[in-house]
Amino acid sequence: MKLQAAIDRVSLEDAVALALQLDGKTDIVEMGTSLVKDYGIEAMTQLREALPNTELLVDLKTIDEGAYEFRQGFKYGGDILTVMGAASLDTLRATYQVAEETGKTMMIDLLEVSEEKIAEILEFEHAIYALHHSVDRVDKQDAVGNVAHFHEKFPEIKRLAIAGGIDLAQTKALATQGLIEIVIVGSKISKASDPAAAVKEFMEGLKA
């Protein structure tokens, strides 16, 4: 299991400072959607430079204009880009084609996507499917239970990630469960008093 540490809703300066702290210590750093929308894709180059030893996921949340957004995202240094599962099948096919052509990775964000829709978008063999519990939702998710249910329903999906309020205890339980490829952690690392120490704890947790 890999750890993806998400950076969101901070200034670009703070994001770069945090990325420098996390470089080489986590598997993947995420440039959150708020940073994309506040500063633009070109700001990605600053994060890219701060991360010589760590993969960069850019949470583009593409939902239309698939080829355009993915070409921009990979051009400016993203290794993994996100597209919404709620997008049309044509959009998902457009983003997947760009990812395959460039030898990079597409992550499908399943935020608010029904099981009926998921059943229609199973064709993206190399994509990572991310179970996602909205930050705007008040209830906390049962991560291990959600993953177990999802895997039973869609056993053909081999690459899975999970996001949304994940803490250290959930990370350990997910590692034990052994179904998730990437666990995405936001504020539990980025808002920690010592983010580098928090990342270390999570990295140890996912070896559990």
Add this chain to the structure above:
Amino acid sequence: MKLQAAIDRVSLEDAVALALQLDGKTDIVEMGTSLVKDYGIEAMTQLREALPNTELLVDLKTIDEGAYEFRQGFKYGGDILTVMGAASLDTLRATYQVAEETGKTMMIDLLEVSEEKIAEILEFEHAIYALHHSVDRVDKQDAVGNVAHFHEKFPEIKRLAIAGGIDLAQTKALATQGLIEIVIVGSKISKASDPAAAVKEFMEGLKA
């Protein structure tokens, strides 16, 4: 009926030049999602300054972190902001609350939203609901037919917009139909050899 001219997939410099040409000639100028993601919300201030006589819609396509994105979008000069109908009801309530508090407007983008989901998000009285045909989709939409069907299905929605490959003939037909508040036109204006002349034609068309 109002005309919204969308600017997308061009450099910021070209976008500002086009906005200056359209100011005062169209009801609303849209800063497209590609401009938001390429240049960031702060670039919006340059478009805002270019449009003293025209409303600015920013196509944020918010799908999570509703309150944060809407506060940013209104702070940097948007009059109307978009949220995806595919977002969770909690996200839609968060963005609507910010719009109501600031006395500005929320547009709900119905791209790829099922009728079952629309039936669950009818509570936003002052919001504009936008029928949207993805640019990635190959088929062309039957605009007047789609609006008629939508109105029959959801007569309680009073504020309607439509987007996706709309041309001059469709604009005239929509004006005659009389159900749409805002018609959103993209490349037929922005990619015209003379955008100001194209806007004039469309503005005359919607008085038809």
